[in-house]
Amino acid sequence: MPGEPQLYGLPAGEARKRVGDLRQLARIDEVSETQGPARGARRITLHSGGGLSVDLLPDRALDIGAVSYRGVPIAWHSPTGFVAPALAVNAGTEWLRSFGGGLLATCGLDAYGPASRDDGVDYPMHGRVGTVPAHVTRAQVTDEALVVEGEVRQATVFGENLLLRRRITVPLGSGTILVDDTVTNESSADAGHMVLYHANIGWPLLDEGATLRIPSHAVSPRDAAAEQGMADWFDLQPPTPGYAEQVFKHDFSGGGLAEVSVDNPAQDTRLALRFDTEGLPALHQWKMLGDGHYVLGLEPTNVDWSRGRAAAAAENALPRIAPGTSVSYHLEFHLSGSRSTTPGTEGSSQ
Template identity: 35%
Template sequence: MDSLIKKGYIGNPAQLVTLRRVEVREGRAKGTEIIEVHTSGGLQLDILPDAGLDIGQVRYRGINVSWMSKNGYDSPSIISSHEMEFINSFPGGLLYTCGLRNAGPANRDKGEWHPLHGRYHGLQAEHVCANIEENEIIVKGIIRETALFGHVLQLKRVIRIPCDGARINIHDELTNLTPRDEEIMMIYHCNFGYPLLSEKAKLILPMERETIPRTEFAKTGLGRVCEFDAPIDGEEERVFFHKMWKNFCATLQNPDLGIQMNLSWSGDTLPILAQWRCMASGDYVLGLEPTNCYIMGRHNERENGTLPVLKAFGTVSNTVNIEFTDM
């Protein structure tokens, strides 16, 4: 941006880039703050401080690429109350972070109740700042999940977006601020929808992987993991777990639109890619979800010996990159 100003092409960065904080004034999302980002590379997205700096609706070159559920955005008072059932409040969006202490079904573990997919999305970010620095949009914030006499988990999130590009880099540092070990579960629930997702789309995954279906019905789709159907009334969802050893990446292409999405992540901390393939009419979505667990819920992961542990005063760093390009 600075170089374009110095060369005289523009006098105001807002000519090419939008970065502003707005508030929804009506409907069930009334009171929700949104950080709107538009880049000169054709990327438009909503960043949600009231929902842990997750990412809502996203468009690339004017084409919708994210999935929004029937629920849509909710107000901060509903999100943070934890009283709404997940099925009635899950908004979808490009990124819905699950955790920090449960991922998967609601369950009781060691006498403590854990809601479906945890409490993260209901936590409001603190110390939020959004700036344009040189040729990059940077949004930062801190999210804390705590309990009296219990856990203190602090997540520092930094989102970086090039002003002239269509790439989103999410970098999280999660720290256990107590003198005892704490089990953590995290899913970066990335959701893609129509028209990027359609029967014309194709998913490309690394060849070196092991694919595990979650249910017997999912097993029937093993031969078509990377293919999609037109919407089907009442179609049951399928979930697959992809264990990868290198090349932690996935690509979703739509030749009819001439665009593709490239997803990559830190495989050392997020060794599993969960794939949520739902072809149901009205709930038509592909979820690609880098995770550190098998999404069985805290209690079952403990019983299975797959519940990750963050050491006392330890920190773990996760990175997820999402980029949209022309084919």
Template identity: 35%
Template sequence: MGERYEETECMRYAGSMAQLADARLMALEEGNGRGDRVIAFRNGSGLAFTVSPDRGMDLVDCSFGGIPLVFRSQTGYSAGARHEASGKGWLRNWQGGLMTTAGLRNVGAANGEFGLHGRISNLAAEDVGIRRGWEGGRYRLEASGTLRECAMFGEHLELCRTISTGLGENVIRLHDRVTNRSCREDYLQILYHCNLGYPFASPELVFDVEAHEVIPRDAEAAAGLAGWDRLDEPRADYREQCFYHRLPAGPDGMAGIAVENPALGIRLRIEYSAGTLPNFVQWKNCLSGGYALGLEPTNASVLGRAADIGNGTARKIQPGESVEFDLIFRFEHRLPVRP
């Protein structure tokens, strides 16, 4: 859609490009997130989202055509300083949102010094920047920042992240480069916890994905395997289900899955670099008051660091080595299907 906007035409009609599309750095002024930086994007054709530099450069709020798409947890915006690092304390500070980063040294279950889903989403970025301008005939919006998971006498993993979109382009692109700045090898674990919520995620949601093998995580998921691609009505006694997928990659090396709500006329496709993110986890949580669908590209499982090292899933990263990851969200309007 972005090709319909010409620089010369925009300059003729608009007093400022900010009236068409913008990315603006702001600070929260209340609640548990008070003082945290937030970058608010709007692309000029109905896509709006926020990036949280003080919470892992994660993607939080997201709407399309004015309709909320994502799950937000009860905590709301919450500062990383409130993180409870051990056990399942991560859940007391999880904001939800379009994408939460899990890692960089543990994904999934807590074990030993590693709490649930690791530390990275509670760390603050440095070298944070916003870039707006014309590039290759398109008006681009971009935010970038660097996060470091490190300790004296311990690990030093550096994550450089860039998030971008464009005027009239209903796409969010995320590019990560993780470098081991330590003098010792380590294990790199990362998972992109993408969280869809009501009204987009509902029993009307339809999955669109190529045929592939689906493996339940446990007995609870095995009992629901036949309905992995359907969301149930919310229940107070619902127990979460997780499924492992291995989605086929295309010629460009990207794998993907799409979901559509016909009643809302909105379709979302998530694509990811299958070479560095070979696994895909689906989290299905049809719980009253916590209704969410997680679509999660990863290089790990959700069994935790120790289990992944033990079974050979964990990916080693050598001193000075860099690994790159790509994640793309594509949003599309379709004619709503009315009953």
């Protein structure tokens, strides 16, 4: 984070002279939910001092819930809300009954995609980690950033023991969220490892006047429904009754730090998602433009796979982590004013 952070047009040091407490400008709030299906769950809210507000969900793998930038909501929220983990069921497709959306829902750590059964073990849709509470080890405002760290362990007797260490950093005065994850296999056997970062963009950032840019090497449809939409995979239509979801798979392998974006000139708001393609060589685009379910998923993943854990294992496509070793992932969410001059165009290098 080069240079002194800026707070409302002034260097942070100068801004501090004008307040009695930095919390007037930037702070971390910790609360517990009191109503509905979220009752009892923790929520940590970060205010950057630069127009960015971020809700973290410690009881859902320290994922990211509601986000706003200069008053504009960024993330889609599902009808279920952010359900407390005690009400979540890890079986079959029950994930859909507690998937609240939000800017980041982590899927994994040993499976994602459709539910399947592999070697006598049932793997629910999109895995189990998203309903595992985190042990929060740090929540601190420094001279440069707001930092929250935590540990999330997905484990069972006679099975996997995967530890996710997560650090979320919001530079002071910025519109940026940095996510750094390390997954360690703490069992005595190799562990299958699949992870997908389910980032969910909603209205008003997402609308028919916004520009979607995914400069991948190649794009392919997940299934027959997506094949029908290949000609306009990048087009962001208004909500459509009866819309059938489409998923497109984008190859980013060997591309260094990749960037995809949604730019809305009408809202003067742009979201850029950057991710390290060394660990996350693919991105799945979830296009779901129905009434109420009006959402664009931008989903970096460690394996370009969409048919579940069992099929990945059967076809030798399942990544594995050796005992005692780790893999790391890095994502960045950058919110800023719009840069778009031609709404409705796309910029894929396919």
